[in-house]
Amino acid sequence: MSEQHHPLVVQKIQEKYPDAVLDVADARGELTVTVNKDVIYDLMAFLKNDSELTYNFLADVTAVDYSLMEDTLMKYDYARFMLVYHLLSTEKKQRLRVKVPVHENELSIPSMASIWKVANWLERETYDMFGIIFENHPDLRRILMPDDYEGYPLRKDYPLRGRGERETFNFEQQNL
Amino acid sequence: MHKDPDRVSGEPMTLNFGPQHPATHGTLRIVVELDGETVLKATPHLGYLHTGFEKLGEHHDYNQYIVVTDRMNYLSPLSNNFGYVLAVEKLLDIQVPKRCEYIRVILAELSRIADHMVWLGMGALDLGAFTIMLYGFAEREKLYSIFEKTTGARLTTSYTRVGGLMRDIYDGFEEDVRAFLNSFPKTLKEVHTLLTRNRIWMDRTKEVGVVSAEDAIDYGFTGPCLRASGVDWDLRKAEPYSCYEDFEFDVPIGANGDVYDRYLVRMEEMVQSGRIIRQALDNLPDGPVNVEDYKISLPTKEDAYGNIEGLIHHFKIIMDGHGVQPPKGEVYCATESPNGELGFYIVSDGSGKAYRIRIRPPSFIHFQALPHMIEGGMVSDIVAVLGSLNIIAGELDR
Amino acid sequence: MGLESQLGDNIFTTTIDKFVNWGRKNSLWPMPFGTACCAIEMMATLTSKFDLSRFGAEAIRFSPRQSDLLIVSGRISIKMMPVLKKIYDQMPDPKWVISMGACASTGGVFDTYTLVQGVDGFIPVDIYIPGCPPRPEDLIDAVMQVQRIVEQESVSPKKRSRAIAS
Numbered sequence: 001m002s003e004q005h006h007p008l009v010v011q012k013i014q015e016k017y018p019d020a021v022l023d024v025a026d027a028r029g030e031l032t033v034t035v036n037k038d039v040i041y042d043l044m045a046f047l048k049n050d051s052e053l054t055y056n057f058l059a060d061v062t063a064v065d066y067s068l069m070e071d072t073l074m075k076y077d078y079a080r081f082m083l084v085y086h087l088l089s090t091e092k093k094q095r096l097r098v099k100v101p102v103h104e105n106e107l108s109i110p111s112m113a114s115i116w117k118v119a120n121w122l123e124r125e126t127y128d129m130f131g132i133i134f135e136n137h138p139d140l141r142r143i144l145m146p147d148d149y150e151g152y153p154l155r156k157d158y159p160l161r162g163r164g165e166r167e168t169f170n171f172e173q174q175n176l
Numbered sequence: 177m178h179k180d181p182d183r184v185s186g187e188p189m190t191l192n193f194g195p196q197h198p199a200t201h202g203t204l205r206i207v208v209e210l211d212g213e214t215v216l217k218a219t220p221h222l223g224y225l226h227t228g229f230e231k232l233g234e235h236h237d238y239n240q241y242i243v244v245t246d247r248m249n250y251l252s253p254l255s256n257n258f259g260y261v262l263a264v265e266k267l268l269d270i271q272v273p274k275r276c277e278y279i280r281v282i283l284a285e286l287s288r289i290a291d292h293m294v295w296l297g298m299g300a301l302d303l304g305a306f307t308i309m310l311y312g313f314a315e316r317e318k319l320y321s322i323f324e325k326t327t328g329a330r331l332t333t334s335y336t337r338v339g340g341l342m343r344d345i346y347d348g349f350e351e352d353v354r355a356f357l358n359s360f361p362k363t364l365k366e367v368h369t370l371l372t373r374n375r376i377w378m379d380r381t382k383e384v385g386v387v388s389a390e391d392a393i394d395y396g397f398t399g400p401c402l403r404a405s406g407v408d409w410d411l412r413k414a415e416p417y418s419c420y421e422d423f424e425f426d427v428p429i430g431a432n433g434d435v436y437d438r439y440l441v442r443m444e445e446m447v448q449s450g451r452i453i454r455q456a457l458d459n460l461p462d463g464p465v466n467v468e469d470y471k472i473s474l475p476t477k478e479d480a481y482g483n484i485e486g487l488i489h490h491f492k493i494i495m496d497g498h499g500v501q502p503p504k505g506e507v508y509c510a511t512e513s514p515n516g517e518l519g520f521y522i523v524s525d526g527s528g529k530a531y532r533i534r535i536r537p538p539s540f541i542h543f544q545a546l547p548h549m550i551e552g553g554m555v556s557d558i559v560a561v562l563g564s565l566n567i568i569a570g571e572l573d574r
Numbered sequence: 575m576g577l578e579s580q581l582g583d584n585i586f587t588t589t590i591d592k593f594v595n596w597g598r599k600n601s602l603w604p605m606p607f608g609t610a611c612c613a614i615e616m617m618a619t620l621t622s623k624f625d626l627s628r629f630g631a632e633a634i635r636f637s638p639r640q641s642d643l644l645i646v647s648g649r650i651s652i653k654m655m656p657v658l659k660k661i662y663d664q665m666p667d668p669k670w671v672i673s674m675g676a677c678a679s680t681g682g683v684f685d686t687y688t689l690v691q692g693v694d695g696f697i698p699v700d701i702y703i704p705g706c707p708p709r710p711e712d713l714i715d716a717v718m719q720v721q722r723i724v725e726q727e728s729v730s731p732k733k734r735s736r737a738i739a740s
């Protein structure tokens with residue numbers, strides 16, 4: 001059902017932001033559009049409000065650290081992180097994945113919290129796990145790890161067993 | 177919600193709720209600012225059960241990770257197993273046999289009932305109805321014994337495998353499930369008699385924690401919570417995965433989006449799950465439960481123990497780096513877990529371990545809306561609202 | 575016994591220790607510190623099929639001030655450990671601790687950056703229950719083991735030899 005809809009989505013995005021689309025992939029019935037960071041906020045608002053697309057539901061926000069995947073790194077000019085948004089249109093029953101490469105030396109991206117309320121915590125979690133800063137986020141704090149935790153656990157250079165935090169954590173860390 | 181300015185008076189007081197509190201059913205913490213009994217502001221804190229599931233996914237191979245998914249939403253582990261293997265199978269682009277799909281659906285729906293039973297029991301317990309909890313757990317025990325006979329474990333089932341199941345169902349499974357299906361509507365009826373028209377229950381749940389349909393979508397609600405707000409969205413109908421298109425069932429929809437509607441929606445969902453299971457049992461196909469792909473399925477135990485080819489085959493699959501190896505790529509696969517949309521986003525680099533596994537947890541997203549639902553209400557409503565959202569700490573913090 | 579035969583049928587003599595321990599062991603008030611999957615099995619133990627009240631331990635108290643048996647069931651993260659320690663400290667003496675499940679005892683299958691690898695590094699534990707999750711019968715068995723430990727306690731502080739680690 002979804003395959004017929006995909007060309008339309010791609011076409012609309014390409015018409016609206018001709019220079020920003022870096023890549024389009026349609027694999028396993030899932031459409032992925034990779035775009036430039038500059039347009040992401042406008043693009044998301046467009047995807048949500050356009051009457052033919054109606055991606056009204058933000059299902060998920062996360063990131064991937066591609067530092068160990070050489071070919072993807074090369075493809076996107078050595079951008080280490082990739083922000084991944086999963087959108088859903090409840091009206092058209094369509095899903096869309098939007099990806100945005102983010103370079104390590106400018107680790108920030110506009111926050112979507114003013115478009116979807118759900119983005120608030122999802123972005124906080126991404127910040128907590130990857131250290132990516134979300135501009136104009138209402139409340140960017142760590143969410144899962146203790147406030148004084150150092151390091152970003154889901155980065156590839158962070159060891160699974162941590163760097164000794166689980167023995168040396170601060171007992172007085174929380175204002176209980 | 178009572179937004180009466182006259183009730184607001186005096187100095188605000190800060191109250192810490194959790195992380196160890198009977199009504200949190202786990203480990204979450206809310207700092208509430210109160211004026212008298214009115215909640216002015218609520219700030220949730222979480223992460224008390226953060227376990228590093230997503231990181232662990234990068235260090236386990238695809239079949240090993242099934243064990244970890246059990247421990248996520250531990251009220252319905254089979255649904256998690258199901259959702260996860262579907263994502264891996266989508267990545268591999270394989271189709272499992274019909275029988276396997278049917279068995280998975282039966283067990284997923286049974287665990288939906290089990291999940292809702294605990295939700296019902298604990299939610300009612302928090303509002304003072306102790307009996308319901310005993311009823312709920314009595315039903316759950318029956319399910320536990322079915323799960324245990326099928327999978328070998330009561331709670332941490334790890335039953336599905338990439339490309340199939342751990343083993344076929346046992347003889348007598350059908351009778352056991354049918355016996356359960358015949359007995360649990362009685363319990364539901366008793367619960368209805370005890371709660372549905374009960375004055376106290378209605379007073380405490382009606383018009384409490386209201387979420388409108390627009391807000392529900394804005395906050396990313398899914399599952400029963402979204403449907404209670406009047407949005408007709410069920411992934412089993414909207415994007416039928418596995419074999420859900422084979423079954424006939426209704427999707428209950430609420431009207432007001434309050435705690436009472438969430439209660440009614442969940443109660444009805446259990447009945448509908450029963451319907452699905454009946455149809456699946458009636459039409460349960462014969463045949464194998466695993467795909468016939470030697471790179472994915474393990475040989476039978478007789479082969480592994482009985483002849484050298486079987487043994488080598490077994491060894492090759494189990495050995496590090498020789499098991500399931502999906503091609504490069506990424507998938508997002510969402511299933512309708514008892515709590516809502518449980519999504520697995522897997523990035524594969526072509527090796528035997530996932531490059532990145534991301535879990536979209538319904539509880540995490542529902543919990544975010546809690547301040548919206550309780551601010552302006554009474555302090556005692558917090559417990560009612562929290563119970564109605566069914567926040568599972570394991571899934572909340574992962 | 576000589577004294578009892580003189581006092582008649584309705585009077586027993588015993589030692590204070592025995593008498594107090596008899597009372598304590600048959601009326602343990604557990605404080606369930608349930609965080610994860612093990613907590614579900616703990617709840618199952620408390621409900622009708624297994625019914626922990628048959629062993630005198632059904633008075634579940636969520637306030638540490640009113641309880642004497644801490645059941646740590648579930649994964650304890652580094653964010654949770656200070657809370658657990660605080661709760662342990664708040665419990666009045668004498669107190670006993672059950673570490674239920676692989677996670678609470680050793681970290682279990684989760685050898686990750688955030689999980690405390692065994693709560694016994696921070697609070698003293700009397701009984702460990704293996705299993706992931708342990709069956710309700712195992713928890714009942716652990717409660718009975720605790721009862722056996724309680725039997726050997728003494729009201730005199732000198733005789734209490736429990737090392738409080740910190």
Ligand code: SF4
Nearest residue numbers: 611675676677706707
């Ligand atoms: S021991 Fe197993 S069942 Fe218990 S909390 Fe740990 S993972 Fe869950």
